[in-house]
Amino acid sequence: MAKITIDGNTREVADGTLILEAAMEQGIDIPTFCYMARLAPLASCRMCLVEIEGQGKLQPSCATTVADGMVVRTDTPLVAETRKSMLELLLANHPLDCPVCDKSGECELQDQVFEYGAGEARFQDQKRVFYSKDIDLNPVIIFNAQRCIQCQRCVRICEEVVGAVALGTVEKGMDTKVTGFENSLAGCDHCGNCIEVCPVGALMSTPYRYKARPWDLKETDTICPYCGTGCHLSISVRDGQLSRVRSKYETGVNGETLCVKGRFGIDFIDGDNRLRTPLVRKEGGLTAVSWEEAAAFIAERADGAIEKGGSGLGGLASPRLNNESLYLFQKLMRTAFRTNSIDSSSRWSAAGPGAYQSLEGLFGGLYARRSLHQVLEADCILILGATVTDETPVTEYMVRGVARSRGTKLFIASARPSRLDSEAISSLRFVPGAEAYLLSALLNGIEGAEKTFANMGALKKSLLKAAKTPPPEFGEFLEKARTAFGAAESVTLLIGADLLRSPGAAAALSMVHGLGRVLDALGKRAEVQFLFDRPNQMGAWELGVLPGLLPGWRPVGDAAVRAPFEEAWGASLPADSGADFRRMLERSEAGKMDVLYVAGSDPLLSYPDGGLVESALSKARLLIVQDAFMTGTARLADVVLPAATFAEEPGTFTNNEGKVQELRPIRRPAFESKPNAEIFALVAEALGRDLGPVSPDAVFAEIAHLVPSYRGLSRDGLGDDGSYTRPFAEENGGDLDDPPLAAPRRTKGLELVTGDSMFHSGYLSGNSPVLGNLSAKAYVEMNPDAAAGLELADGSGVVVRSSHGEMKARLKLNKRFPAGVVFVPDNFADARLNRLLKHGEYPCPVEVQRE
């Protein structure tokens, strides 16, 4: 601690604190442009100069750390005069075109001139002009060089946080310009974080350009609907129209950052494909009807089937829906449709019942329900089965941050390469399926670990089975990871969606448990978090949108488990274990599905066996699709119910940290659409059931009452930063399975993997005009040498063929791709990638040929 006196007030502050930060803590405002807590100090704008006793010159408070006994003054005439003169210098060449500048009204230069400036200009010579017109650096970022004040926040955030290094500085002195190569931003993520941190109107958002004055905007704070990072968003609306999306300085898990999807992809809410009215299939196709008619139609068609009961009914809901909607969906399915056939994980063909059992154990204890920032403070981080840069970009920024600033030892084992690899001690490319094998091989080599295996129950066998001398391509990675894990006091494992797609998911999850236990036995702290690429996967699972499991992971077959739910819901519940979506499809294909209810999901696009999906969905006697958009699945429906988007209904998401955060509607639902919760209530009512009060407060209270991990939480009490759910089982309790270990697969051919790209994530992003413009078509990504062997050139048209089907797209070469892996993003409807994929088989063996 250091005793420091600022403007006469003496306080103790931690060593290493910057004077600027110490002053802020005392409520003393020191103006600055170049300082940002998240960036390395630059001390270039010279706005924050202060007097320090004993120093001849003024010192930059943003780069000077406190020292014991230091006496600082920020309130002297010299300091005031210096601030004034710096502002005068910054304004001297600044265009003062505030009336036509997007930033005007929220411009830091304006604000500081108002607060500290001279109020008049003394210089009369010509101002510097770089360009007469603003430059489109790319489709979303536009640049006015004249307005730039050279704080370099944009360049630094792009390099230090985002890691893209798309922006740089050219020329020197007065000619210094921020730009990319040839005034374009090669390698740009289009995340717009540079725009966010720009204090003036130099870097601007093209979609927002000339749309509004900041004071005309109505701003609503909410949570991003794209991935499970759960970033804080501020959405601005003018006259009911979406104007822009911002992140706020040091607010939310994301701080001031977002990814391209979050910042520019929210325009999906105004996408052309929005559903306007309920639709019912009549002669000649889907026809617009009233809500009453749609409800009556469902009642008429569903009644008989419900009486028959059980296996002819089922529902699928998306992990993009909020907690309240998801909870009501399963309540609706169980009480009104009287079925336990409920699923929310349609993309993961392989994650079967075994996987859910492991998940329950994981979420019960080992799962770290706390801030990702804290979880990342481990000595060692292993990222398994995730392409973080594309799937959860803001999480990626945070991992980069700890790897660079704390020297955290980072290991990445994934199918696809990513930019984060360059921050890792070692990166391993492997074909999905070998995750359990990899983890056990890793554990096996940690010093002293083997002694602990005896206490690992059935898992012991698998642990010992794993080869101590793994295949050579694993060698270097394992060696380094074992050493690092061995030396670490704390280890964090971050698991991506790839692992859940893999047929070995159940085994891998068991081994994740094993890892937790072994590390625990070695006296190390082990924590696990998922890196879901959907905003509410954790909520969907914990709230019982699963076959066979009631909210809180509780088996529906147990009468004692059902009893409190039956009491609360005033209905007897079916006791069978229900079907997952795969079995629902199989039943439908066999002509045995009476009612299939799909909410917010487009399995026609995303579920493997595309051919089967289409045929099975068509054969369902009553296919109800509730969605905001006219999806491919909706086109096959008998009834289409137009639903609100995340931005038009209240609710909560539970993010990857296990944190419940509030969604606040920015406007009323568009057209005739309704909030999802209200639609469920309406359908229940049509079926003669009462779902009870469906207001967000009431539903949340019911969740908090019935679901152990939500116990004690209330919607009112979530606070601006959200509240954490809690683990519900005894620490690492229960037996461990002995999972089958699949050795790494080795094929001579190519293996197809899929997932999100940086610009797209499922069908949601496809409805965003901006994202659609940035990335319009499916592509096939592969290694240049592998392509050369097949005589395929970059950009050429290729056919990807599996034993199931084929698709066509352009080839995109990436030299960091492993030779045997091919990637196709999973979101492009016209590519119909799922026609190639087969249930239970991932990755998918394919051939790639010239078109």
Place this chain on the structure above:
Amino acid sequence: MFEKVLLKNAEKPDAHGIEAYEAAGGYQALAKVLREFSPDGLIQLVKDSNLKGRGGAGFPTGLKWGFVPKDSDKPKYLCCNADESEPGTFKDRVIMEGDPHMMLEGMALASYAIGAEVAYLYIRGEFVLCIERLETALDEAYRKGYLGRDILGSGFNLDIHMHLGAGAYICGEETAMLESIEGRRGEPKLKPPFPAVAGLYECPTVINNVETLACLPHIVNRGVEWFRGIGPEQSPGPKLYCLSGHVQKPGVYELPMGISLRELVDDHAGGARPGRKIKAVIPGGVSAPMIPESGLDVTMDFESLTAIDTMLGSAGVIVLDDGDCIVRAAKNINEFFHEESCGKCTPCREGLDWTGKILHRMEAGEGRQGDLEQLDFLCGSIFGNSFCALGDGAAWALKAAITQFRDEFVQHVEEGRCPFH
């Protein structure tokens, strides 16, 4: 007559080869040090010599070396600052062209003292002949075993890499130089951490000037007493002075530290041109405030010049006579700094742009009432507030010109023309 040591070989024709250097006793200092001195012993010797850095700041060399942490397990680096770019300064060039081995031997000695096995030679890219000679000299030194592995059987290893600057004056600033070597944009970095602790690639690094390094073999060979016997007590040793501008015999002169400026200009450089009188002298490169003729009795050492609010700097002495327009000189100097400002900090980047605009107008006869006050304001805003010494030097030099020759500035504005042109 003062005995030259730094220019002794350089002034001989074709003495830049290793044979000539060895014949004159070259690399004996390195051999002696490797044989007889511990690194600490060498640091102590240089501390005792009171050698002060010849790059401009005059920081004691031995003390600088002593800041390198002994217990660091990181590699240590020596960087030789051969980016000589200060207008009016051309002394390092003479050493590198005429006697490159003297500097290389100095680099080897400094590297040994601080425990560096890799040294960088950051040289101004325009110094084509220097680069050619140094490339040859490096080859020769490696071949003869003065560089490379196990030098002279001592177990000491040293590799020297030459890095060519791309024309930015700011890269002579030590931290900007390190950025440049690392392949980044040449801009000064925050201190602390100082390079001695975290410099090149975040490792302990010492940056020494060419002339500083060139002094080292002589200190080893001839001893501390000899060195301290030259010039004033607080900053002793031989010194290279660069004389340019309106003197009869411009050139590089080796003379003791502390010689009087008047003696240097009048006796050694031949004084003003016939019929002209000296008006002012810039004593240490264009960052150093000019001294009016009346002040020429000052002695040329760090302390004496600092005492009269200017500096020895790089000892680039530029002479202005009564035919020279001070406004024009100030404008030219300002143009240099304006061009060379890296653009990082507000006062230097923005301030020098506006001083430039005003000086340009003034000299063109378009000065306005209030211009001088604006220059005063700008000098005040830049000086003391800029990130590195570039902005400070520019403002300091301009302020001195305006203060000492205010009448000339006023005359430009009032007459609406340059009285000299």
